[in-house]
Amino acid sequence: MNPYGQYDAERLAAGLKELRLKEDKTPSFAYSNLGFGLLGEALAHRAGMTYGELVRTRIAEPLKLPDTTVNPSMEQLERMASGHSSQREPLPRWTFQTLHGCGAILSTPGDMLALQQAFCDRADTPLRPAMNLTIARQRAAFPGNNVGLSWFIRDIGERKVYWHNGGTTGFKMCNAFCQDPPVAVVILCNTGSDAQDDGREFYRLGDVFIRQLIAEDD
Numbered sequence: 001m002n003p004y005g006q007y008d009a010e011r012l013a014a015g016l017k018e019l020r021l022k023e024d025k026t027p028s029f030a031y032s033n034l035g036f037g038l039l040g041e042a043l044a045h046r047a048g049m050t051y052g053e054l055v056r057t058r059i060a061e062p063l064k065l066p067d068t069t070v071n072p073s074m075e076q077l078e079r080m081a082s083g084h085s086s087q088r089e090p091l092p093r094w095t096f097q098t099l100h101g102c103g104a105i106l107s108t109p110g111d112m113l114a115l116q117q118a119f120c121d122r123a124d125t126p127l128r129p130a131m132n133l134t135i136a137r138q139r140a141a142f143p144g145n146n147v148g149l150s151w152f153i154r155d156i157g158e159r160k161v162y163w164h165n166g167g168t169t170g171f172k173m174c175n176a177f178c179q180d181p182p183v184a185v186v187i188l189c190n191t192g193s194d195a196q197d198d199g200r201e202f203y204r205l206g207d208v209f210i211r212q213l214i215a216e217d218d
Helices: 009-016 033-047 051-060 074-079 109-119 128-134 200-217
Strands: 145-147 152-156 159-168 171-179 182-189
Touching: 033 051, 109 128, 109 171, 109 182, 152 200, 159 200, 171 200, 182 200
Parallel strands: none
Antiparallel strands: 145 152, 152 159, 159 171, 171 182
């Protein structure tokens, strides 16, 4: 229920020694929680601070996202929704000792929409050049999708939609936006995927809503 809660840096180091990478000259795309977790640790190490401090100083504060955090206060925890299974059983939130980059950030619908406003050029921010880099195509990903730096890129008609979704035990989320027209969809859910619910229907909602918003703009 809390797979990263007891997984510390020592255990991570021991596990990495056992990995053997394939020697493909052009490896195929694969999404990796381990990869994003390692990237987060590397960036924090390079910056000389914890991952939580990195998120706060480089992202949350410049974009004015007060409830986007890795280290929630007691007041924020009191406001946090409780996670549940598809059978409505209460579940604990994930905690992290390492690999924070794959799922440690907590946020709210308001903060996520503020982030999307910035991506849609409806808010002034010094992070504009960096944000543009994250949505620049890097390579092909899933069928019909490319990938930037974490954001997936899908063509819907003549327009590009940038999206990401996922979940932890007890929670799921969809996040998508289009810059032209400037529309966004954020869906946060406190029921996580499990053996009875693989989450596919929920994740389709983001695509349905973004298509509808684009159509309404026309």
